[in-house]
Amino acid sequence: MVTLWHDVSDLDTFVNGLETLSSPETAQLIARARYRMEDEGIIQRITDQGESLGRMVAVDGGNNVLSIGSGSQCFILAVAYSLKPGDQPIFRMQRIHFESSEPSGMMYGVRNAMELALVNETHEAHSFCIVDNSWVSVLQTINRTIDHYKDASEHDRDILFPYLEAMLSERGTFISALQNPRNIAMSKSGVSQYYAKEYTDRKLPLPDKSFLLGILQPGEYTKPDAIKLQVEGSLNVHPDSIFKTKDEVKAIYNSTLAATGEHGLCLTYFRPHLWSPVKRIEFHKKLLQGDGHLFQSMLHTVAQSMSIPTIMEPLEQFLVDEVVKRHTGKLPGVYQTAGIANLKDFSGQFAMQLTRRMRT
Numbered sequence: 402m403v404t405l406w407h408d409v410s411d412l413d414t415f416v417n418g419l420e421t422l423s424s425p426e427t428a429q430l431i432a433r434a435r436y437r438m439e440d441e442g443i444i445q446r447i448t449d450q451g452e453s454l455g456r457m458v459a460v461d462g463g464n465n466v467l468s469i470g471s472g473s474q475c476f477i478l479a480v481a482y483s484l485k486p487g488d489q490p491i492f493r494m495q496r497i498h499f500e501s502s503e504p505s506g507m508m509y510g511v512r513n514a515m516e517l518a519l520v521n522e523t524h525e526a527h528s529f530c531i532v533d534n535s536w537v538s539v540l541q542t543i544n545r546t547i548d549h550y551k552d553a554s555e556h557d558r559d560i561l562f563p564y565l566e567a568m569l570s571e572r573g574t575f576i577s578a579l580q581n582p583r584n585i586a587m588s589k590s591g592v593s594q595y596y597a598k599e600y601t602d603r604k605l606p607l608p609d610k611s612f613l614l615g616i617l618q619p620g621e622y623t624k625p626d627a628i629k630l631q632v633e634g635s636l637n638v639h640p641d642s643i644f645k646t647k648d649e650v651k652a653i654y655n656s657t658l659a660a661t662g663e664h665g666l667c668l669t670y671f672r673p674h675l676w677s678p679v680k681r682i683e684f685h686k687k688l689l690q691g692d693g694h695l696f697q698s699m700l701h702t703v704a705q706s707m708s709i710p711t712i713m714e715p716l717e718q719f720l721v722d723e724v725v726k727r728h729t730g731k732l733p734g735v736y737q738t739a740g741i742a743n744l745k746d747f748s749g750q751f752a753m754q755l756t757r758r759m760r761t
Contacts, residue, residue, distance in 0.1 A: 451697025510546025
């Protein structure tokens, strides 16, 4: 069974991790674990083979629900944000009326589709595009959305189908995003315990982000590995026929570093600075080709973007998250007071006001 991801922030993990790691018993387990990981070559250090590629793009989404009469009004948005000179935020918003009294499964599917569409629209080629999520979580959400789609009313299926088709077709946004090596996934949550279990003989049941906070020194990262090797069970892909790229997606998620296929997902845990939390980064295996120059550049780019000690993530990821959070909470109220005719105009103006204020 695949591990699910929960909403635990990097700040929570950082603070709780420091508290947990402070006991003498834990310190002994950590010391022995680090010795083993060094001996096995798991702990590696960033090199000067790569260099920062400058400002990145970050994509995030949000949603809110307003229950009025029968069914639910779902407000869904996706935002792409960059600090590159001359770049403007890209903003997409939809208001959807589902008949279902529990629309969250379909709403998150639409949000996934909108975010993946923006990831492909940015088509980052110089630096990197941060997907504010885990690729594991994205796949799980798609699988659940298809289940909801199969059980939905005809009305709700008609609404959801175009989003699923755009996301899951042969040239859909999902497979395209997975195949672009400039897209990296960085989730603020996660409960993986692979390293904590493996290197303490299950004596320290901590999330890896907390455990590795006691292991990794600034500038160190875990040896890149295939994502499937650190997930309990296989990464299943929904077999429904609407998932046109299911075979290709399954191959990408279940690939190994030794596999001959062109595409595959890898992960590393990286601690950029002494004051920073450990970041879980999921990336395309092409970054490791040759001498790994592009992989090292990715680490340098992330480290450079995390330059403010009170912001525990790349600056672009923090800012897009702020835009989404502030914006999402206001949409139902604006809809009730101003109506749908003014909603999209408000959305664009509000987003621009926020981003202008954040850049000053």
